[in-house]
Amino acid sequence: MAYTYKNCIHMLLLLITCLCLNKVIVTGRLVHIQQRTRTNGLVNFLAVGDWGRKGKFNQSLVAHVMGEVGAKLGIDFVISTGDNFYKDGLSGVNDSNFTESFTKVYTARSLQKPWYAVLGNHDYHGNTMAQLSPSLKMHDKRWNCHRSYIVQAGFVHVFFVDTSPFVNKYFVTHPANNFNWAGVLPRDRYLSNILKDLDTALKRSNAIWKIVVGHHPIRSIGKRGDTKELLHQLLPILEANKVPIYINGHDHCLEHINNTRIPIEFLTSGGGSRAWGNITHYERYKENLKFYYDGQGFLSVQFTRSQASIAFYDVFGKTLHSFKLKNHVRND
Numbered sequence: 001m002a003y004t005y006k007n008c009i010h011m012l013l014l015l016i017t018c019l020c021l022n023k024v025i026v027t028g029r030l031v032h033i034q035q036r037t038r039t040n041g042l043v044n045f046l047a048v049g050d051w052g053r054k055g056k057f058n059q060s061l062v063a064h065v066m067g068e069v070g071a072k073l074g075i076d077f078v079i080s081t082g083d084n085f086y087k088d089g090l091s092g093v094n095d096s097n098f099t100e101s102f103t104k105v106y107t108a109r110s111l112q113k114p115w116y117a118v119l120g121n122h123d124y125h126g127n128t129m130a131q132l133s134p135s136l137k138m139h140d141k142r143w144n145c146h147r148s149y150i151v152q153a154g155f156v157h158v159f160f161v162d163t164s165p166f167v168n169k170y171f172v173t174h175p176a177n178n179f180n181w182a183g184v185l186p187r188d189r190y191l192s193n194i195l196k197d198l199d200t201a202l203k204r205s206n207a208i209w210k211i212v213v214g215h216h217p218i219r220s221i222g223k224r225g226d227t228k229e230l231l232h233q234l235l236p237i238l239e240a241n242k243v244p245i246y247i248n249g250h251d252h253c254l255e256h257i258n259n260t261r262i263p264i265e266f267l268t269s270g271g272g273s274r275a276w277g278n279i280t281h282y283e284r285y286k287e288n289l290k291f292y293y294d295g296q297g298f299l300s301v302q303f304t305r306s307q308a309s310i311a312f313y314d315v316f317g318k319t320l321h322s323f324k325l326k327n328h329v330r331n332d
């Protein structure tokens with residue numbers, strides 16, 4: 001009994017800590033986080049994915065360059081596009097992989113900002129509840145991870161979508177499919193709630209820029225390619241709500257593809273550590289492919305009210321590709 005009481009007090013303290021660090025509001029089924037913004041009219045962030053390998057496979061090198069670019073741009077926050085901890089997520093809230101792959105790697109001063117993460121398929125191999133737990137903030141206060149949620153950063157709203165449960169093959173009974181679906185089942189209801197909540201939230205949002213982030217690509221020519229479930233289920237919502245940018249990881253590369261109908265920029269940032277997976281679907285989008293780099297790196301986005309500037313970097317900090325968007329219309 002005393003132990004239970006102690007646990008309750010501990011959880012209450014954690015909740016108070018979380019509420020103090022970030023303004024977290026839960027409306028309906030979606031968590032809303034208010035990200036503090038500056039008065040200079042800019043909202044800047046970096047996006048990196050597929051990284052947690054205890055510094056190996058150039059993760060530390062990417063982190064170092066992120067620190068330099070982050071300082072130059074004066075970033076407000078960092079987005080993680082998922083597969084945060086290899087190879088099987090976190091085993092619990094005290095798994096040393098959290099500090100060894102996150103806290104001890106992204107040490108640059110400019111990266112000591114809130115990190116907003118989604119879960120990737122590898123994260124679902126582990127204890128997903130641990131990775132979503134506010135207890136992780138006791139180890140590193142930068143960490144924010146929910147399944148699907150919204151970060152409101154002034155005139156920019158970022159909508160995070162939990163994409164792994166959409167992928168049919170992860171639900172096929174197979175010895176290699178060791179996914180932990182606690183909190184997701186029944187699947188049909190979970191997916192329809194995500195789509196309904198996202199559509200409603202996008203329609204209600206009065207942000208100038210509404211962007212969507214998920215782990216899996218909608219369109220990709222990389223090793224893993226398109227996610228057909230997202231093409232059919234998520235893309236129509238993005239198109240209907242005129243979302244100008246979708247950012248993902250999963251394919252371990254850097255990539256920029258245009259939509260084939262209504263303008264959407266598909267940006268893959270999955271080069272946080274192990275890369276070089278080869279182009280395997282080049283023919284599919286050769287008309288719409290703007291950029292592909294098969295190695296490690298990350299991207300930056302700088303928003304003003306009227307313009308978005310996007311740039312991709314390699315491990316040496318070289319800008320590999322950049323472009324601007326104005327009023328949701330491409331302006332190269």
Ligand SMILES: [Zn+2]
Pocket residue numbers: 083120121122215249250251
């Ligand atoms: Zn993945």
